[in-house]
Amino acid sequence: MSQAEAATDAVTTGPAAGAVRAPRLLWTFGLLRSELLTTFRRWRTLALLGVLAAVPILVGIAVKIETSDGSSVGGGGPDGGGGPAFISQITNNGLFLVFTALAATLPFFLPMAIGVVAGDAVAGEANAGTLRYLLVAPAGRTRLLLTKYAIVLAFCLVATLTVAVSALTVGAVLFPLGDLTTISGTQISFADGLGRALLIALVVAASLVGIAALGLFVSTLTGSGIAAMATTVGLLITVQILDQIPQLHAIQPYFFSHYWLSFADLMREPVYWDDLVKNLGLQGLYAVVFGSAAWARFTAKDITA
């Protein structure tokens, strides 16, 4: 049998060999699903979520213990002394634990978790050598990068919701629930308050879009997952420190973390939108700039790992 005949045989006998295999739109999302399963089955991801869920529990218990003698948190006035925003209100209404927990985790815990997942996204695959097999599959570089970014964004949302749900549960168990007072002093119903809590969680998740893009870009620069994670978290800390130095006020509005705590403005009546819009705009800018940089880097990179 000649080679040509052998090849023809293979084509006619193999079920899919003869058919021209073209990518289908729906099949393209198989990678997204696989990526989602892979990420959330990883022990590290679950550990990060566990740490995030533990923060509201610790805050709730601390507040409960400190106020068990009837005193208010920190001994200060209605606006509280130290601690994260809203902490003095928790004893009146457990719903405030959601806002407190988000305010406590947003400066460091949440972005650090995002930095780990985003930094590992491409570099971790390169480190394990699995990147070459995904690309030879062929996943397609742009498709793989978009999938990775989508997963990091999904993780932003899941991480934020983990904090919020854990806080809501702890708040409901330890403290009374009911109508609540906004920062402006007006009363809103509990249902309205829940709505605001969800909105705030979404805004907090959106606040992480910038560092997610930054982390993904760093991840395309190196073949070591640990290096990418450390760099991203290092950048986060640096920016947080620089944001505290008054002499740098001219450039501070361009730091991805500068408007993070603006989510508290959603608890005003009426809502004060200026900083919220600036925050979302800034996150979008970071996503575009570092997303493009990541794409430019990743699609031109020699994969030698």
Next chain:
Amino acid sequence: MGDASATEPEQGEPGDSVIATRGLTKRYRGGQLAVDGLDLTVPAGSVFGFLGPNGSGKTTTIRMLMGLIEPTSGTARVLGRPMPRASRAVLPHVGALIEGPALYGFLSGRDNLLRYDAADPTADPRTRRTRVASALERVGLTAAGGKKAKAYSLGMKQRLGLAGALLQPRRLLVLDEPTNGLDPQGMREIRSLVRELASDGTTVFLSSHLLDEIEQVCTHAAVMAQGRLITQGAVADLSAGVRGRLVVTTPDTGDAARVLKEQGAADVVVAEDRVTAEPPERDLAEVNAALVTAGVRVRGFGVERASLEDAFVALTGEGFDVAG
């Protein structure tokens, strides 16, 4: 591949080569020239052995063929389409094992394959589980499919990597050191798998440092050294290029050596009761007759065929495993 134009007219393959490179060159950023002007042609349906010492540029070449590395200059065509530009059209037809397997240790063997299959947008998710199961069976991993990959031995990882290359019917298999880490039984299984695939019409591009392995399964071979292609062609032609040696077994080695020299044999070497020489350009029967006429008691007389290893040493002037 003769049927290619019928099923995929847009491919328009020149000739019937599955891999064709012209002046393919890669210079890394450090200035190191890894691959230098490579003109490689892999005929369709062949089992092609890709040989060379470590650091000779084999892996860089394979990575350029798979679109992982951009060539500095020159072109590479795989299945008739330019790489890396046509990666998304070409690679679904190519199964690859590059520089050993790479697995997600926290996933089971089966889940690893499911993930790699999901990465291919042309792979039908409805048949995914069946295809993964048959790939596992083909490499003898059905029983271990549910085990976490980090618990696999090197040989099992290698098999799983091979299974990943066999998830779809492929037109080309690129196997970089496929028997690495396998025991002799495993090696034999892989060899028979390669033969089976080749008889189905799949072109197999095989890099190996085991010369006898290449000699056993390959129809064609190419030899690289220091980034350059030294030779390529049918295995039979390659070893035919190196002439075999005439071997005479006799107790009268001194006389035998003298007679062989008189008969025009060059490079006569005496070792114990064997005299070896480059065969002279005349009928060997006459040489034998001359030996006997001179009273040499001949126990054995014959030509030892040159092995691919002899060919390799003759071409590169070095042993196979020493470089790198």
